[in-house]
Amino acid sequence: MNNDIPQTRKHILKMTPLGHLRCFITVLARLPSWIPWIIRGDPDPPPAYDDPYPKTYAIRQIVSRPETGFYFSDTSPIALWLCLGAAGPNRNSPWFAQLNVRCKDITELMRDGFHVTEENVLWNEGKIGDTTDIYTDFDMSFVNQICESGKIRTREYVLRDTQSNPPRWTAFLQVHAETDAVLSNFRLGRISAANVHGAQAFGANGRIVYNYSALSPANSFNIIYDDMPMEGLWPWPRLD
Structure with a gap:
């Protein structure tokens, strides 16, 4: 061979x-x-x-901000506030976030549930920058607390309701972290009611109508619907 x-x-x-x-x-x-x-x-x-x-890779649909002055004006009332990721700014959590929701009727969000996904994001409205430059919803003393916890960078999302036109609600989500790497890896789709450490809802007169704290859940209340189970990001009471 x-x-x-x-x-x-x-x-x-x-x-x-x-x-x-x-x-x-x-x-x-x-x-x-x-x-x-x-x-x-x-x-x-x-x-x-x-x-x-x-x-x-999902191809995102880029939608412009809706022409509804009520929702995005500086004087629009915040109807729902959610504290996500931690009970407050601290060095033990990689990120800390707050979601401020504006709507005309908070009772609709209680009855129908408050659901947020990446489909609600106005992607071309978002930004990343220094926390002191982006965070404007609270006084500077609270901003200083966030920065002192090491979370000197903030990513902001602008969201709106996709079920109605004009939208029933719009929201600003601000995520705080030490580095841009943490912010770029943050995924809104992974957020659930389990990430909510605090929540407050406000009525038309600006008074608190709903309150929840993960540190003292026994003191939670809803003066509109009492203990009616709610869906989505409402942390209490839950259907499941």
Whole structure:
């Protein structure tokens, strides 16, 4: 036998008829993916195996801010405030966030549930910057508390209701962290009622009509619907 025969050919020559049949079936199965390469004459053939972990990216629909002055004016009342990620600014949590919701009728959000997903985000309205530059909803003493906890960077989301036109509610979500890396990895879709450490809702007269604190859940109250279970980001009372 010619000793100059390449090792691959030697292996093929030693294969049994059953081995040859398996090899033929394998080549036949891959043939459809090779046809476009053969026709185009690409210099490199396609990979022999598909990537077991293909990367997929959702194409986001970029929607402009709705023309509803009530919701985005500085004088619009905050109807619902949620504290997320931690009970307050501290160094033990990687991030701390607050969601300020503006709406005309807080009772609708109680009856229907308050659900927030990435579909509610106005992506072209968001920004990342220093906490002292972005955070404007509370006085500077609270801003200083956030910065003293190490969370000197803030990511802001602008959200709106997608079920009605004009939207029943709009909101600002501000996420605070030490670095932009934490903020860029934050995913709104992972937020649930389990992340809510505090919540307050306000009636038309500005008085508190709903209160919840994870530190003292026994003192929670809802003066409109008492202990009616609510859905979405409402932390108390829960259906589940």
